[in-house]
Amino acid sequence: MxxxxxxxxxxxxxxxxxxxxxxxxxxxxxxxxxxxxxxxxxxxxxxxxxxxxxxxxxxxxxxxxxxxxxxxxxxxxxxxxxxxxxxxxxxxxxxxxxxxxxxxxxxxxxxxxxxxxxxxxxxxxxxxxxxxxxxxxxxxxxxxxxxxxxxxxxxxxxxxxxxxxxxxxxxxxxxxxxxxxxxxxxxxxxxxxxxxxxxxxxxxxxxxxxxxxxxxxxxxLPVKSKKTKVKTIPLTAFAVRNSEGKWLMKQRPSTGLLADMWEFPMIEITGTAKPEEILKLNIGIKLKSIDPLIQFKHVFSHLIWEVEAYLALTKDGAPVGYSFFSATEVDALPKAVPVLKIWDQLKKTEKNTKG
DNA sequence: TATGCGTGGGG
DNA sequence: TCCCCAAGCAT
Incomplete structure (x- = not known):
């Protein structure tokens, strides 16, 4: 003492x-x-x-x-x-x-x-x-x-x-x-x-x-006040592949959540419209086909993403702000964990489809 | 000053 | 499954 x-x-x-x-x-x-x-x-x-x-x-x-x-x-x-x-x-x-x-x-x-x-x-x-x-x-x-x-x-x-x-x-x-x-x-x-x-x-x-x-x-001890609960954001994500087998991605803004990291097109769900309609409306890209890929929750310290991801095919070019990348290029881009979850699932699916 | 900013491990 | 956390900082 x-x-x-x-x-x-x-x-x-x-x-x-x-x-x-x-x-x-x-x-x-x-x-x-x-x-x-x-x-x-x-x-x-x-x-x-x-x-x-x-x-x-x-x-x-x-x-x-x-x-x-x-x-x-x-x-x-x-x-x-x-x-x-x-x-x-x-x-x-x-x-x-x-x-x-x-x-x-x-x-x-x-x-x-x-x-x-x-x-x-x-x-x-x-x-x-x-x-x-x-x-x-x-x-x-x-x-x-x-x-x-x-x-x-x-x-x-x-x-x-x-x-x-x-x-x-x-x-x-x-x-x-x-x-x-x-x-x-x-x-x-x-x-x-x-x-x-x-x-x-x-x-x-x-x-x-x-x-x-x-x-x-x-x-x-120590005395530590509790934090309040975090908000859940429902998101629809699209892994979009074109006829050359390339993937549509964009870089996030340089400030804020997951700054400068790369991601697939993602849209916050507001209404009850179908995913492909949402994609066309918000990003302006038409899909040849669309299939469910993976669903998961990702918990951040201050919010939760509830992600529903789809695998889609298109013949369109890249919309403004987006680019197409080969699988090798996608591998090399810095991606945060929720995007990695989608990408990993994608690679598994591709492998099974081939075999 | 209060809030936004990731992720994975442990009870 | 849920909650708390773990060698904090910028704005």
Whole structure:
């Protein structure tokens, strides 16, 4: 107890545990600040196990700031395919280009400057500064808020953005100036492995310091208000093939949902008209035939797509905004998961039809 | 400041 | 099946 009065004892217990128990992760095997940066962006709202293969491939494809800076955006998006939150990687490339052009390829080593880079917010700034450069700065993520809310019995709602600064101030009080990298990572590692939503306090290296454990309230913390239910959007999608065996696709707008990713024609269902009528009306293309292909639900964080996909044939040319692509070309385009679901089903169907 | 932005894993 | 989440940021 009395965490602040026993600061150095707390740091020691936390960091000793971390150095002994930390997971062997790819980005913990490097001191390259660019690699640390890439890993932190990938890890935003994304699980470690999901990130690992993406990180390995990304670093192999773009081994340096310069490589990523000169890469084509479509190649960069392709490496991010399936990882989600696609504007992260567009912002990362913008930030990297800025470092190359304005900072002589040296990532800024203070919060004020590094925070100006695209995609670098309060957490990522602190994480890169502390882990890559040993700067004693806070890096407060969901893990850290959960851990500290229990250690110090902080009952402020962590779902409210402005409350994050409460935790940032606590970290700046507690942080080990000698090893801020280990200190910050230890808090996160503890949250990821021990001080989880269902905490495993018997394994905790700092439970003696924990006010919530002392009062048996660890299960009740952190306080986090619930989100409201999301809206369902019914969509009809069309995989349209022309007489040359090419597929009709378009690129989504460069902002908003699934920015810059490629997709088949899709129409939000409003009335009760037949799918082919809807397609003709909305996109202006006539179909020779149409068959059901696949139905599925895709759940985003803030909405749900209820997709009904059809396989259709046409003799028409591509409408404005659309182009036809060969199967090989479609494979190469960056596509989000719902589109991949349709494309995978399509390839299965084609194979069976041939056989 | 509140909301939009993905995906897949686990209880 | 449903709900919660997981190393947040931009606008």
């Amino acid at each position: 009395q965490l602040f009065e026993r600061k150095s004892e707390f740091r020691s217990a936390l960091i000793t545990w971390y150095l002994r128990e930390k997971r062997d992760l790819p980005w913990r095997r490097t001191d390259n600040p660019y690699y640390i940066w890439v890993s932190e962006v990938m890890l935003q709202q994304t699980r470690v196990d999901t990130v690992i293969p993406y990180y390995e491939r990304f670093i192999e494809k773009f081994p340096s700031l310069a490589d990523l800076a000169v890469a084509k955006e479509e190649d960069v998006l392709k490496m991010w395919e399936g990882l989600g939150y696609y504007s992260r990687v567009k912002n990362l490339q913008s930030g990297v280009r800025e470092v190359v052009e304005k900072y002589g390829s040296e990532i800024p080593k203070n919060r004020k400057e590094i925070s100006k880079l695209k995609g670098v917010g309060p957490y990522t700034a602190g994480a890169v500064l502390s882990i890559a450069f040993g700067v004693p700065e806070h890096a407060v993520d969901g893990n850290v808020m959960r851990v500290l809310s229990r250690l110090l019995l902080i009952e402020d709602d962590i779902a409210i953005p402005r409350n994050r600064k409460i935790f940032e101030e606590v970290v700046m009080e507690l942080i080990d100036e000698k090893d801020p990298s280990s200190f910050n990572q230890a808090l996160m590692e503890l949250g990821a492995t021990i001080c989880t939503p269902k905490p495993r306090c018997l394994l905790c290296p700092v439970r003696d310091f924990c006010h919530a454990f002392h009062e048996g309230r660890q299960e009740k």
